[in-house]
Amino acid sequence: MAKKIMVVDDDTEVAESIAEFFQSIGYEARYAFDGDEAMKLVAEDKPDCILLDIQLPGSRNGLDVLDEVKEIDPNIKVIMITGFVESEVEEECKRSGVDKYIVKPLDFGDLDDMVKELLGEKK
């Protein structure tokens, strides 16, 4: 069965394109534009891996979503996407249990490798 990927990013171009990419290489991909929508989708159908932007509009940001997702199921892999290069942010994410951390601008090849690694598939 195909692995499920969820992309959360407030930038429509980014969210759609990444989801499309993963869809095209054989994953089941969905996307959300903010934290609330993301949690709704998680409740409906748990993904295997979430690509999460740290800056989200609304009451929840990426860190909040990370915490909540890990609470629901720590086995859901989370890759945090961010424009920040500060190490404190990285530290914070690690503390909250993020699995991978990647900085914009994004490369599909890198994303692909990362997801494959997290979901235990060989390259």
Next chain:
Amino acid sequence: MFDIESYCFNLQAIPLFFVGASMLLSGLFVYSKNRSSSINKVFLLICISVCVWLLATALGYLSKVPEVAKVWFKIDNFGVIFISINVYFFIVLFLDVKRKLTILLGYLTAVLFGALITITDFLVIGVKKYFWGYFPEWGFLGFGVLLFFFGFMLASFIELVRHYRIVKAPLNKKNQIKYMFIAFLGAYTGSVDYLPAFGVEVYPFGYISIAFFLLVIAYSMVKYRLMDIEVVIRKTLIFGTLFVAVLGSFVGITLLTQELIVGGRLLGVAISSLIIILSIRPLEDFLVNITDKYLFQKKYDYQQVLKSFIDKVITEFESDKIASGTIDLLDKTLHPERIAIFLFDKNIRGFILIKGANYDTDIMLEDAPEVLSSLISTKDILSMEIENGNDMSEKLTSEMNTLNAVLAIPLIASSELLGVILLGKKKSDEYYTEDDMNILMDLARTESIAIKNSQTLQELTEQKKIAALGKVASSLSHNINNHLNRARIRLQKAVYTDQILTKLGSYDLPPEGKELIDKLAEHIKMVTSYIDAGGDVVKKARDFAKPTKGPLRAVDIRQPLEEAMYMVNELKFKKGTRKIPITLEIAPDVPKVRAKEDDLREVSITVIDNAVDAIRMKELNGNGDESDNIRIEVAYSKNIRQIELRVIDTGIGIKEQELSDIFLPYFTTKGSAALYEDYARRKDLRVEQETEKAVYGTGLGLDLVKSLVEEQIRGKIRAESKQGEGATFIITIPEWVEDENGEEDNGSR
């Protein structure tokens, strides 16, 4: 002798009385100024002995009867015998020389002589009548007296001369000695008075010599603070002199006319009144002018000067302007030969000459450590001219000479030495008076506060600017990053998701078609790499306002340099390009530096990177050759506690007018994409992302390096170059110096 009939009027006696009384008064005045000082006491003794001599002689003149005169003359010679030994004693005390034995013997001899003179007739054997009155006649003892008298006189002069040669400081001591010599020399011309004692009819004008002596001593007191007596001639003294002059002339003229004209007393009064009325005004003006010109040293209004300075300085916030204002003010009021204002700079941890007037810019305050510590501990002006309680040691004196200064004024605020004002001697050669010193201290205090304020303000402004800039950089870069992200993702989509190129490639196309697809692929790759370059810039820009983490430690510069060299080698030379030799030479005396390794490495990488590019550019132009190389040299400048890092390349060089522009953001000389393409085509290199980034300058390298160097490392960076021959980047880094309490700042600002 107490019978008034024994006396008759003698005009000659008057000046003797006058001078004798003045002498006594002077002695009492000096004594009153400092009753516990030996010098003052002995000066009084001198005055008493001279007074005795003159008054007794005067009374001798007034005597009608020879026997009475003889008694008076014995008394007068009693006074005389003590003069020389008193003078000698005085001079010995003044020069701080030990001659106890000599002095003891001297006084014993004097007492002996004195006894002989008064009790016996060995000295004064009789009196003789000259045109001015009676005068003593001396016997054989006179030669003994003369020997004693002149012996000690000579001894005194010898001591004075010897010390004049030796004394170096304080400056006014030398002048005091000089004037004392002149005064006593003048006084001793009064020895002419001995001649009539041996029968030579020469008018004994000794009292004139004494008057001269008094004048010179008074002058020295006023000008050189002789015996530490500060005499400020007040207008009241001027009027006192006037009064005496008036009275004296009134009395004198009246008596004279009474003598010369019978019944002329009334006439005398009339004449003297007339003379007084006519001459008093001009006399007063004359006296005021003379004292102003020769004795008054205050030529400005103390309060006015201070007030105008405070007004000016309070509105200034730049230390430069404060310094200029101070120099102008000092120049106008005190007229020193030179002025220098040094301020302490926290960045280089040393004193910098902020402004100077007629001052040699090579002179360093650090060459005078004794002066500095004296200023810090006393918090008071250091003067070469006057002893102000401190011993001017040889070291202090020579240091002040090195500094070319006569006064060193500390600028102190909250126990910190912010700076020092140095003044040369006054152009008029006058000494700085106590008033001058007071005004200077007040000035210095005001100035210190003003400077402290300006420094605080500057720091705050800078911090604010940087914080603001940081905020802007942060939000801008975040924004830009998002756009870059979208662009990249779009390209990725074309390549990965839509796989446009792959699909196109699978169609049956004529060769031109395939070529077009290849070109398109190349374009996409290039654009992607540019986007990544943009991302790097954003990263660097965001790092701009943030201090690097970690505590400040003493760092050995070798390691970060070697790491930088390694990284440049790895990044730039692995694609089959010719390796450019990079050598590292660190001088053996280079100590640990005060900077973080990360900062040093980052700076070095960028600068070495640039050097490599410069050589590559030269190759591009066809001028490259085998010997092109990069030298990294590290040397130590001990006197400014700086380490100098030089990166010297033989590349294309920098145009002279651009030498400072290269540190501006977005300045690039490396060329456009076209240049790069040319290069790639010619060298037949495969386009790899790293080399693209490396040669194609983004223009945001050196300015970040500069801010890193200036803000984090607290050093300086500059470039020197000869166009076409290469360039040298020079970075100065402060030496690691242990802080006073061993505390170091932990890197966060």
